[in-house]
Amino acid sequence: MIPTIPQKPLHVWVWRAYVTAFFVYLALPLTVVCVFAFNDSLFPSLPWQGFTWDWFFGTEQPRLGVFNERPIMRSIGTSAFVAVWVAVLSVAVGTCNAFLFERYDFRFKALLYVLMLLPLVIPGIILGISILVASNFLANTLEDATGLWFDNLRPGLPLVILGQFSFIATFATLVISARLQKFDRSLEEAALNLGATPWGAVRTITLPYLFPAIAGAAVVAVLMSFENFNTTLMLVGSDAPLTITMFDRLKEGSTPVLNAVSLLLMAASAGLGLLSLALQGKKA
Amino acid sequence: MAEATADLECRGINKDFGTFRAVNDVSFAVPPGTFFSILGPSGCGKTTLLRMAAGFLEPTSGDLLIKGRSMLNVPPNKRPVSMVFQHLALFPMMDVAANIGFGLRRRGEPREDIARKVDAVLARVGLPDVGSRRIEQLSGGQKQRIAIARCMVLEPDVLLLDEPLGALDLKLREHMKVELKQLQSEFNTTFVYITHDQSEALVMSDQIAVMNHGVFEQVGGARELYYDPKTAFVAGFVGDSNRFSGTIESIRGGKLKARTPSGFAMTGTSAADGLSKGDSVDIFVRPEAVRLALSKPPVSKLANATAGTVDSILFNGANSRVLVRDEATKNEIDVAIPQTGEFAGLKRGDKVYIGWDADQTRCFAAGKS
Amino acid sequence: MTGDRSRLTMILLMAPLLIWLTALIFIPHAEMFLVSMREKVGVRQYEFGFANYATFFNEPLYWNTFVRTALMSVAATALTLVIGFPVAYYIAKMTRGRSKTILFLLCLIPFWVSELVRTYGWMILLRESGLFSGLLQYVGLASQPIEFLYNDAAIMVGLVYTSMLFMVVPLVTTLDSLDDSMIEAGYDLGGTGVSIWREIVIPHAMPGIVSGCIVVFMLSLGNYLTPILLGGKDSLWFTGLIYTQFITRFNWEQGAAFGFLLLALSSFIVWAGLKLSGQTLSRTMGR
Numbered sequence: 001m002i003p004t005i006p007q008k009p010l011h012v013w014v015w016r017a018y019v020t021a022f023f024v025y026l027a028l029p030l031t032v033v034c035v036f037a038f039n040d041s042l043f044p045s046l047p048w049q050g051f052t053w054d055w056f057f058g059t060e061q062p063r064l065g066v067f068n069e070r071p072i073m074r075s076i077g078t079s080a081f082v083a084v085w086v087a088v089l090s091v092a093v094g095t096c097n098a099f100l101f102e103r104y105d106f107r108f109k110a111l112l113y114v115l116m117l118l119p120l121v122i123p124g125i126i127l128g129i130s131i132l133v134a135s136n137f138l139a140n141t142l143e144d145a146t147g148l149w150f151d152n153l154r155p156g157l158p159l160v161i162l163g164q165f166s167f168i169a170t171f172a173t174l175v176i177s178a179r180l181q182k183f184d185r186s187l188e189e190a191a192l193n194l195g196a197t198p199w200g201a202v203r204t205i206t207l208p209y210l211f212p213a214i215a216g217a218a219v220v221a222v223l224m225s226f227e228n229f230n231t232t233l234m235l236v237g238s239d240a241p242l243t244i245t246m247f248d249r250l251k252e253g254s255t256p257v258l259n260a261v262s263l264l265l266m267a268a269s270a271g272l273g274l275l276s277l278a279l280q281g282k283k284a
Numbered sequence: 285m286a287e288a289t290a291d292l293e294c295r296g297i298n299k300d301f302g303t304f305r306a307v308n309d310v311s312f313a314v315p316p317g318t319f320f321s322i323l324g325p326s327g328c329g330k331t332t333l334l335r336m337a338a339g340f341l342e343p344t345s346g347d348l349l350i351k352g353r354s355m356l357n358v359p360p361n362k363r364p365v366s367m368v369f370q371h372l373a374l375f376p377m378m379d380v381a382a383n384i385g386f387g388l389r390r391r392g393e394p395r396e397d398i399a400r401k402v403d404a405v406l407a408r409v410g411l412p413d414v415g416s417r418r419i420e421q422l423s424g425g426q427k428q429r430i431a432i433a434r435c436m437v438l439e440p441d442v443l444l445l446d447e448p449l450g451a452l453d454l455k456l457r458e459h460m461k462v463e464l465k466q467l468q469s470e471f472n473t474t475f476v477y478i479t480h481d482q483s484e485a486l487v488m489s490d491q492i493a494v495m496n497h498g499v500f501e502q503v504g505g506a507r508e509l510y511y512d513p514k515t516a517f518v519a520g521f522v523g524d525s526n527r528f529s530g531t532i533e534s535i536r537g538g539k540l541k542a543r544t545p546s547g548f549a550m551t552g553t554s555a556a557d558g559l560s561k562g563d564s565v566d567i568f569v570r571p572e573a574v575r576l577a578l579s580k581p582p583v584s585k586l587a588n589a590t591a592g593t594v595d596s597i598l599f600n601g602a603n604s605r606v607l608v609r610d611e612a613t614k615n616e617i618d619v620a621i622p623q624t625g626e627f628a629g630l631k632r633g634d635k636v637y638i639g640w641d642a643d644q645t646r647c648f649a650a651g652k653s
Numbered sequence: 654m655t656g657d658r659s660r661l662t663m664i665l666l667m668a669p670l671l672i673w674l675t676a677l678i679f680i681p682h683a684e685m686f687l688v689s690m691r692e693k694v695g696v697r698q699y700e701f702g703f704a705n706y707a708t709f710f711n712e713p714l715y716w717n718t719f720v721r722t723a724l725m726s727v728a729a730t731a732l733t734l735v736i737g738f739p740v741a742y743y744i745a746k747m748t749r750g751r752s753k754t755i756l757f758l759l760c761l762i763p764f765w766v767s768e769l770v771r772t773y774g775w776m777i778l779l780r781e782s783g784l785f786s787g788l789l790q791y792v793g794l795a796s797q798p799i800e801f802l803y804n805d806a807a808i809m810v811g812l813v814y815t816s817m818l819f820m821v822v823p824l825v826t827t828l829d830s831l832d833d834s835m836i837e838a839g840y841d842l843g844g845t846g847v848s849i850w851r852e853i854v855i856p857h858a859m860p861g862i863v864s865g866c867i868v869v870f871m872l873s874l875g876n877y878l879t880p881i882l883l884g885g886k887d888s889l890w891f892t893g894l895i896y897t898q899f900i901t902r903f904n905w906e907q908g909a910a911f912g913f914l915l916l917a918l919s920s921f922i923v924w925a926g927l928k929l930s931g932q933t934l935s936r937t938m939g940r
Contacts, residue, residue, distance in 0.1 A: 002746050002747060002833050002836050002837070003747065003749070004335070004340040004341065004833065004837060005340065005359070005360065005836070005837065005840055006339070006342065006357075006359050006360075015739075015743060015747065018739060018740075018743075019739075019740055019743050019756075022736070022740045023759060025814070026759070026760070026763050026814075026817070027763070028774070028778065029771055029773075029774025029775050029777070029778060029814070030763055030766060030770070030771070030774055031774075032774055032777045032778055032784055033770060033773060033774040033777065036777060043782065045777065045780075045782040045783060045784070045787070046782070046783075046784060046787040047787075092669070093669045093670065093673055096666045096668075096669045096670065097666075097669070097670050099666050100663065100666040100667055100670060104659075104663045104666070106663065106667075110935070112670070113935055114934050114935060115674055115678075116670065116674065117934055117935065118674075118678060119678060120868075121867070121871055121919065121920065121923045121934070122678075122916065122919070123871060123872075123874060123875025123892075123915060123916070123919055124875055125875050125877055125892050125895060125896070125912070125915075126685075126875065126912050126915060126916050126919075127678075127681075129685065129895065129899055129908060129909065129912045130681035130682050130684065130685040130912070131677060131681045132899070133681065133684050133685045133688050133905060133909060134680055134681035134684040134685070135681075137684055137688075162677060163677075165673075165677070166673070166677035166678060169673055198658075223765055226767065227765075227766070227767035227768060227769070229767070229768060229769060229877070229878055230875060230876075230877050230878075230892075233877065233896070234896075234899065234900075243767055243769050246769055246773075247769060247878070250769070250773060250776075250882065254773070254776070254777075258773060259773075259777075262766075262767075262770040262773060262774075265766065265767055265770055266766045266770065269765040269766050269767070270762055270765055270766075272765070273761065273762065273765035277758075277761075338837075338841055339840075339841075340837055359840070360837070360840040360841050361840045361841070361842075361843050361844055361845060362843075363841075365841075366841055366842065367837075367838070367841045369834040369837070369838055370834070371832065371834060373832065373834040373835050373837065373838035375835060375838075375839075375852070375853055376857075377852075377853065377856035377857055377859075378852070378856075386839070386842050386844070386852070387842035387843045387844075389848075390842065390843040390844050390845070390848055391843060434842065435842070438842065438843065
């Protein structure tokens, strides 16, 4: 049960076997996706036809590699654009929220905190449709009233960014609050005591201390934005982010190009994920 | 009448962690009804020894017996010992009664019996009405008593206690020392108590084993350890001591004369056999064994007499001390101030006379601690 | 004075929060509710009423799908808990130092990858021309390709896989905080493996179990990708109905009503889970 309690070798063996089986289960789908990115065949399935780089660098149909596939490359760009905006907005709002909840006392603070957590327990697809409905209503009203067009309120990237931001901001708040909580306020008081202005103290002492959490939150936001599907699906217009493009491709039938994209995505996410852990694991 | 079987007995116990030997050939026997303490600095192997008795560690070699029965390969839940953990390990998810009844439920005792026994043991530890309280509602001292009650309700042959007073504040700790001793005689169960705090061990124990670097330095009663330490480590660890070094110039029977580096010839007693002329020795003199005087005559008859000036006075009520810069040894000597009023006016820079007897000057071969 | 200034700063800090919650959460949900209460009586003509909700209750396909989605989500949650708990326990209590960090990271890594990629992996494994089918034929257990996709079991596998992280992480965190001496004390007092799990380990892990279960249930309920891709077009998942009403049929009133029902169910389960276990949302999620 724990190492200090003597147990039968059989028990230890069963535990290890179970945990191993679990990790095989975790690794299996990702491994096959990666492996079939290099299969020299038009379909990502058995039999194994030999190794090829075509699905990354191929230049001609039907073996057009990822790097030469315009729609996919464009959707990666779209995703990156969305992700950067979501990260910037979430981190900005998250930092404000962290200071608000950690530093101030006001009426309804507990209530407001719970409300801030709500986006975590609303299914993503509901967030998507509610924003869709509301923005559409707003667009119609404004257009009827002014006779102008409000395309930014119709499905498209601005709505995708807002939709993802609406729940990623909560994660950013939690990550940044956690670090702000550990901050020793006497450091700020010392700065004030040495003649700094309140804002000067925050800027030179508190924000640098928070930086790992802010950067970590930004990375998490980028990751979550990149892989978001449910909310994006309901708000997407003509420019599709990567997950939507891949989903449409997948419905038509898969080719190893999808495996190749997935592999790239995995490498990038794993890199970013480790980066965020490294940032958050950093001690003051 | 044959000697009763020991409640807990260790025979040549060793425990290795990799190449590090945490417990080295320890043998001892704890007679029934004894309050037995194992005293030592942190890292001396006392926790390892206790956890072997509880069954959370297996000895590398040697045998461990409880009531004469070998406990090797008996898992902790099958041993007739109970343990009070360092942080008590009371289960926060259960109330007090459920905590105490945990072991009884495991034995499958009927519900009414459990309730009755729980009430009885709560009454014995002096907390009859706390059964339905939650653990976090108890004070530190109450938690302590509940932790003991939780073990005692199982009527173990031996109760093991892993420095349970460590987390308490000073006042409560002083109080609990007395209370633990009372509980032990009340239950009349063998307690094996480990601690690094000598005063806990001295106050409560019938027998104390002083442990260092995995070995037992000395086993004995509190007085014996204090007045007749057998090793330099025990002399230094139990109680306070002034410590000098020296080289033996002459030795006859138990008495010896040693010269300190500053040239002072100290008369002392050899605490261990095997010392001979020319050996380096460590010399220990307790602060309360040093006679303090304002004039020379009172100390001149003592085997070691010298004079010095007061460096500082450490006032601590009944335990007040004075640090004297000694002319002969050039050492700073820690001297207990007798509370007779004679020294009430003592101040820094005063000239004082000090001396101590040869019997109170214990010499050990150097470099052993 | 500083009081005024501090008050001003507070208001400035509160503004983004209020704008965010009002513009992106409250107004949209209120609007969605209003839309769901509109009955279509003619072209661009609406009346206030419960017709969209009535449709839901009168059409067996709709509420069957609703109940089925809920039940399968419960099953997926239970399975995730049962599968994940021993692993979390192993990581938290039976490993130390470096190997603990590594195992924990190994648990996290698959979840930095898009859900789409994970699901795609299962498609490659399970489909007719997939790896499992091929393997069975190769070893001679099957004479022709077998389709493992497009059934409830496939959906289950995908849901459990996708949710595992959200179960294992809170479990590891809470189990990690269980002092080893609690378990040792349990043994010392005569407990056995089973009784210690039942009376000490599981009660201690309850906050983690609740928060894990809430998140997993909510994610399963709101999942769209996994049921569609692994369960096929007829997977009968409630989010699929919402998507159809909104995007294919363009019947937003009906879709909004479905959306609201899903939200109500998910909120109810979250609330009930918190109430039953005596937890609060702030304590469960705010970590």
